[in-house]
Amino acid sequence: MNTNVIAASGKPDDSLVAGEFPMTRRDLADIAAMIHADAGIALNDTKASLVYSRLSKRLRRLGFKAFSDYCRFVEGEEGVAERREMLSALTTNFTKFFRENHHFEHLEQTVMTDLMARAKAGGRVRIWSAGCSDGSEPYSIALTVLKVFPEAANHDFKILATDIDPKILEKAKAGIYEESSLEGVDPAIRKQYFQRPASGGCAVDAKVKSLITYRELNLMQPWPFRGPFDVIFCRNVVIYFDEQTQARIWTRYAQMLSVSGHLYIGHSERLWGEAKDWFSNVGITTYRYLGGGERK
Numbered sequence: 001m002n003t004n005v006i007a008a009s010g011k012p013d014d015s016l017v018a019g020e021f022p023m024t025r026r027d028l029a030d031i032a033a034m035i036h037a038d039a040g041i042a043l044n045d046t047k048a049s050l051v052y053s054r055l056s057k058r059l060r061r062l063g064f065k066a067f068s069d070y071c072r073f074v075e076g077e078e079g080v081a082e083r084r085e086m087l088s089a090l091t092t093n094f095t096k097f098f099r100e101n102h103h104f105e106h107l108e109q110t111v112m113t114d115l116m117a118r119a120k121a122g123g124r125v126r127i128w129s130a131g132c133s134d135g136s137e138p139y140s141i142a143l144t145v146l147k148v149f150p151e152a153a154n155h156d157f158k159i160l161a162t163d164i165d166p167k168i169l170e171k172a173k174a175g176i177y178e179e180s181s182l183e184g185v186d187p188a189i190r191k192q193y194f195q196r197p198a199s200g201g202c203a204v205d206a207k208v209k210s211l212i213t214y215r216e217l218n219l220m221q222p223w224p225f226r227g228p229f230d231v232i233f234c235r236n237v238v239i240y241f242d243e244q245t246q247a248r249i250w251t252r253y254a255q256m257l258s259v260s261g262h263l264y265i266g267h268s269e270r271l272w273g274e275a276k277d278w279f280s281n282v283g284i285t286t287y288r289y290l291g292g293g294e295r296k
Helices: 025-039 045-062 067-075 077-090 102-120 136-148 166-174 187-193 243-256 274-278
Strands: 015-017 125-130 157-163 202-204 212-216 229-234 257-265 279-283 286-289
Touching: 015 025, 015 045, 025 045, 025 067, 025 077, 045 067, 045 077, 067 077, 077 166, 102 125, 102 136, 102 229, 102 257, 102 279, 102 286, 125 136, 136 157, 136 187, 136 212, 157 166, 166 212, 229 243, 243 257, 243 274, 274 279
Parallel strands: 125 157, 125 229, 157 212, 229 257
Antiparallel strands: 257 286, 279 286
């Protein structure tokens, strides 16, 4: 199927992608407006082929002949459920265990000593994986914690994992992965904390799961918790937002962190806005919160 993006000087009907279903710039603009309003994700003409390939399956399944018809449907009351399906289809879910491993090394070697001591003394420890996708990140966090603190589950030590996509959260909760997905996991850790169910794949051990609570959360909407968190992972998530939205998210994270708490962000992401003055860079895309964000 040919889904090439058509140049601005192309067809008079303003078709943006040549394929089975007509898609114009107006269609893409309508989709982009809805996705930005719902999730803060910024789309432009360079994403036309991606949008087409992700949503053409939805059009085919629902029997629509053009993107204009699909847009009218998801903008109306009858299309509320499909609008969620659209968001799910357009959300990028690439991840893997111990991706950007320097963050987990920093957590293990620099952060965990204080967190473990506090937990053993009866204190509260909270880590948040924001945009957790299929669970690879929060399970990697939990495996890092258990490596140095095997009895963490016996203390007030919890990991919150959130994502906007309810479908990907179901996969995360199930905790079953293809063996090829575990290439970044140390063989000894793999042997200790993964089983091989009769149904196939590799299943995360219940001891690892017990540290994690999964919740559906749209970062653009009110957050139904107050924190504070000692560590926040938000990696390769806000890169899909415009700079203004990114700055607002960084500020909200600052308001959720305890002083001297740590924020880990993606390799292509940078802190924007006033929040950048509230953090000290202590490693590769690794930041320690200095204070300054007034908690709300």
